[in-house]
Amino acid sequence: MAKLPYSFYQEEDVNQLAIGLLGKQLFTLVDGELTGGTIVETEAYKGIIDKASHAYGGRFTNRTKVMYEAGGLSYVYLCYGIHHLFNVVTAGANTPHAVLIRGVEPVTGLKVMLRRRNMKAMKPNLTAGPGALSKALAIDKALNGKDLWGEEIWIEDSGIRYKPEEIAAVPRVGVGYADDHAILPWRYYVKGNKFVSRPNK
DNA sequence: TTCTCGATTGTCT
């Protein structure tokens, strides 16, 4: 298996890349323990025009600056003081697009993930949901801004290719009714996969 | 410096 190259992340169409990441393998090597899984759910955050994005309106701060880097970096941040959320920075420099990884299917290091999650048996919610998968893979702020072809966290091409009819594209909710982007489906997941955080919505 | 609230999840009713 090969790590995805720098060029993979330079895609300017963040929605295309969100789809392209489905079926790829996300790995982390933390404390000498290797864990990883297949990405089955993503959500695109379209930089300055996405009201939900931290970079909305061109906001540039200490936290969001990593999104303005050229694609291929990780963007990790803490939500609700408890959950770490993992994003893939995409597109060229000065375009703060990112893809939130919302769900993975466990493949490697299952026992380690169970321990980190304080669970005894495999259940879909082990890695379903952005906060849950981050904990299972030991992703926290220490991994913010890392290259995604490095030695601590990386994404490989597993060779899995989903057909268009196997991927569900769901419009976001709660965006302004007058906004053209409200009708665009920015959340993608593999149909029928148990490790998708929210089957509907 | 202070105050508010979020790209969520787990637990209790």
Next chain:
DNA sequence: GACAATCGAGAAA
């Protein structure tokens, strides 16, 4: 189904 947990970024002063 409802709600509490928990902390740092961002905005206001």
